Amino acid sequence: ARHLRQLNLNLRRPLEGAVLFQFDELESFEAHRSFRPLSIPVLIESKSRYHIWSESATIRPKGKMTPARLERLAIEEEKHGRRKDRSREACRRTLKRGGDLLAEGATVTLFTDEKSSYPGLASETLGSALVMHSKTNSHLARMTWNPLFPINHEDARLRDTVGRLRRQSWLVTKRRRYLDLALQMQMAHRNLIGKRFNYDKESPAQMLGFVSRRLTLGEALSWSQ
Numbered sequence: 606a607r608h609l610r611q612l613n614l615n616l617r618r619p620l621e622g623a624v625l626f627q628f629d630e631l632e633s634f635e636a637h638r639s640f641r642p643l644s645i646p647v648l649i650e651s652k653s654r655y656h657i658w659s660e661s662a663t664i665r666p667k668g669k670m671t672p673a674r675l676e677r678l679a680i681e682e683e684k685h686g687r688r689k690d691r692s693r694e695a696c697r698r699t700l701k702r703g704g705d706l707l708a709e710g711a712t713v714t715l716f717t718d719e720k721s722s723y724p725g726l727a728s729e730t731l732g733s734a735l736v737m738h739s740k741t742n743s744h745l746a747r748m749t750w751n752p753l754f755p756i757n758h759e760d761a762r763l764r765d766t767v768g769r770l771r772r773q774s775w776l777v778t779k780r781r782r783y784l785d786l787a788l789q790m791q792m793a794h795r796n797l798i799g800k801r802f803n804y805d806k807e808s809p810a811q812m813l814g815f816v817s818r819r820l821t822l823g824e825a826l827s828w829s830q
Contacts, residue, residue, distance in 0.1 A: 606786035606787070606789045606790045607786075607789070608826075608828070609789060609790050609793035609794075609825060609826075610789040610792075610793065612793060612797070612825060612828050613789070613792055613793040613796055613797060616797065616810060616815050616816055617706060617810075617815055618813075618814065618815050619706065619707065619708030619709075619711070620650070620706050620707055620708060620711055620813065621708040621710070621711050622711060622712075623711075623712050623713075623714070624650065624707060624711055624712065624713045624714070625650065625651035625652060625713070625714050625716070626648060626649070626650060626651065626657070626703050626713055626714070626715045626716070627648070627649050627651050627715075627716045627717070627753065627755050627756035627759075628646065628647070628648050628649075628696075628699070628700065628703075628715060628716070628717045628723070628756065629646075629647050629717065629718065629753070629756045629757070629760060630644050630645060630646050630647070630692065630696065630720075631644070631645040631647060631760055631763065631764070631770065632644060632645070632664075633645060633661070633769070633770050633777070633778070633784070634777065635777075635778050635779060635780060635781045635784070636777075636778075636779050636780075637681075639666060639668075639674065639677070639678075640666050640677070640678055640681045640688070641663075641666075641681075641688065642663075642664050642665075642666060642667070643661045643662065643663060643664065643781060643784070644661070644662050644663075644664045644692035644695060644696075645659055645660070645661050645662075645695075645770075645784075645788070646658075646659065646660065646662070646692075646695050646696045646698075646699035646700075647659045647699075647756065647759060647760060647763065648699050648700060648702065648703050649755065649756060649759050650809070650813065651716065651755050651756075652812070653801060653809040653810075653812040653813050654755060654758075654759060654795075654801045654809050655796055655809035655810060655812070655813055656759070656791070656792045656795045656796055656809070657699075657702055657703050657706060658698075658699045658702035658703070658792075659699065659763075659788045659791075659792065660695055660698065660699060660785055660788065661695070661781050661784050661785055661788070662691040662692045662694065662695035663688055663689055663690070663691050663781065664688075664690050664691070664692050665688055665689075665690045666678060666688065693722060693726070696722070696723075696726055697726055697729065697730060700726055700727060700730035700731065701730040703730070703731065704730045704731045704732065704734065707731075707734050711734055712734055712735075712736045713731055713734050713735055713736065714735075714736060714737040714738075714739065715727050715731065715735060715737070715738045715739070716739045716741065716752055716753055716755075716756070717738070717739075717740055717741075717753075718740065718741055718742065718743035718753065719740045719741070719742055719743065720743075723738075723740070724738060724740075739752060741753050763791065766791060767787055767788065767791050769783070769784050769787050770784075793825060794822075794825070795809065796808060796809050796810045796815075797810050797816065797819070797820045797825060798819060798820050798821070798822055798825055799819075800819070807819065808820075
């Protein structure tokens with residue numbers, strides 16, 4: 606996974622002109638749904654569906670706290686410590702990956718939902734390159750007319766292709782670091798080997814001019830620096 610991560614990063618080039626980013630957060634968990642939830646920021650380039658970055662971060666348990674759940678949560682925290690909310694840090698790092706990819710003079714339009722922390726994080730990480738931040742209500746139907754359809758579609762594709770993210774599955778990750786390794790492998794395959802859609806001939810990286818052709822699985826696995 607680390608090998609594929611480095612290959613994916615090494616083949617990137619600065620994005621020029623007017624760039625479209627879409628950003629969202631998935632939720633999953635490690636080992637226990639009620640007590641060890643995770644947030645997974647996802648950033649893509651909108652037209653090519655190039656997957657710029659994803660990583661997981663711990664968040665606090667939420668939802669209805671019944672007396673029985675509070676009692677079990679107390680036992681969990683006594684054993685593992687109070688769970689910290691690191692989603693904001695992960696969102697900042699993810700958006701910064703996009704900012705670092707912009708060429709000098711490039712501009713970016715960012716599409717997100719209406720989460721209150723996003724405007725500040727976007728300004729902090731994208732700086733003067735950010736010319737527009739379009740915010741859409743997350744409760745709108747996830748149809749093709751929805752401005753967030755590209756990122757919603759990528760979220761669904763991630764849950765389908767990364768077994769650890771499926772909502773009802775025995776494949777759920779037991780330790781967060783292994784989910785991060787799976788995300789790195791998924792990003793490399795998505796960007797360099799796979800196609801944006803089934804009817805395309807080019808990979809997302811190819812559409813952005815990062816590579817001249819799609820890599821084969823063998824080439825990606827045998828690459829060394």
